[in-house]
Amino acid sequence: MTALVPDRYTLAFRLYPYAKSPDQDAATPVRHGAVIVGGGPVGLAMALDLGRRGVPVLLLDDHEGAGLGSRALCFAKRTLEICDRLGAAGPMLEKGVQWNLGKVFHDDRLLYEFNLLPEGGHAFPAFINLQQPWFEKFLHDAIVQVRAEGAPIELRGKNRVDAVNVADDHVTLDILTPDGPYRLEADWLIACDGARSPVRGMLGLSFDGRVFEDNFLIADVKMKADFPTERWFWFEPHFKSGDSALLHKQPDDIWRIDFQLGWNIDRAKELEPENIRRRVDAMLGPDVEYELDWCSIYTFQCRRMEKFRHGRVLFAGDSAHQVSPFGARGANSGIQDVDNLGWKLALVLEGLAPESLLDSYDAERVHGADENILNSTRATDFITPKTPVSKLFRNAVLRLAEHLPFARTMVNSGRLSVPCTYDGSVLNGPDHPDMPARTRPGSVCPDAPLAGGWLLRQLGPGFRLLTIDSEAPEVLSAHGLTVPCLALAATPELTARYLGTAKGAVYLIRPDQHVAARWDRFDETAVAEALARAIGKV
């Protein structure tokens, strides 16, 4: 029966087994408010975000859980902060491997070491390493938990979306299940169906960018070696297993190894276990015992859709934009899409904001995608130089980096993902010149320790007013929204991150923890106006 909807990949975790829905027997297509296609990290996080906001949401995936295999590994601080808001970060942090130290080698020489040395006073580390299936499982666990508390989230496994028809005010979906086809309607459709996005194809939308002419062999090996928990990157390694190589620790004694193989390779041959072992042996030395856990060969591309909103269809995650993995920006940026879209769609569905607010999702996240594509393109060009002269300069940088710290700043084996600042967004309100640039409107709020907790945890799911050494009412009501105020006294971290040289500060903070506007004192009219602007009413 399941042969009707065959698996395209093996599952690591079976999370939402197929169960027949009454919708499948309905005489006319049942209408849902928000429907998500795809239960990867982005779709799951989207469902969780909307469901926690009380928005009824239905997620469809043609599988029944998280796929097995080597994909995302590094999850950035901002992702953990967002997952914390979604109630999923605890287990991620517990299972994930934390690392700060990196080493860069050229040939057989250690060029230098770096320490990510995260700034103190943040709840979360700069990065954790965690296998993608576990990341997805923890999001799913959080869904199960909030659903038990009444969050209206429904997941349907083995529901493959085969056709979409877009009308002005809804979308019709043709779905295939093990019990045959059925039809649904959705007020809003969120396509989180991955880089090959069938929905994007069904709408005939393009996905343009660059393909990098290179193949990467990704091998996850299980070994009890006592290499330190560090990220080791080789350019032109002496062990000749590839043009570059990466070694990175994962949970459960698993190590991620990447080898850059070049463009003209025999894929099938390279994937034969003895050939993979030959490369791994050369790297680890003859005495290290290991098992091959998972191996695959990838080519990488950097591309995006021109627009992420097409009327009632919104694209998020890899369906909207794809980057090479150098810098770990794929899933990390997809989670930021969710963070940006969740509250906006919820306000539109509640009738509190105009539909045009969703155009700011497009503008802000296209900006984010461009930043990610730029960064990962530059890293890829450094790692795999495209011309002889590009390789000449790359190797000159490496040669100097061994001795001269300035050259280390040019070595680019991936600039690790940091959140994007929505400079110039139409949602941004007034700025104040005496306050730090890092918290200007459009920026994500940096965390800070508070007596007995952390700032970001105090911000809550909706809009917030944050005051530092400043007077403001406990609650502000405007435009149908209730905005509670978090009143704080200056601490060294709050001064450095929020107050600057101002005497007092009033911040209007969006539900995604980005700064909407800031002033040095509370003025009800000004705040209400900034709020209107931040929900697309101006």
Added chain:
Amino acid sequence: MLITTPNLTRPDESYAALIATHEGLSEAESHALNARLILILMNHIGDHAVLAEAMRLARDPGAQAKFSETVPNGPKSA
């Protein structure tokens, strides 16, 4: 602002030193040395706008001269 007026304290010495630095190197070694030298000088200059102007000028050395002919006081903007 990129300096394009004469600025070398000892032009002949500097030029001779540049050539001497390459002595005994193969062509490939010379190219590598040049690349390192450019990177070292780039870091010394530091300012991205100046570097970008220098790169434009290197790519099209006539550009500035042509521009100077039409604008009496030469280019003003960086």
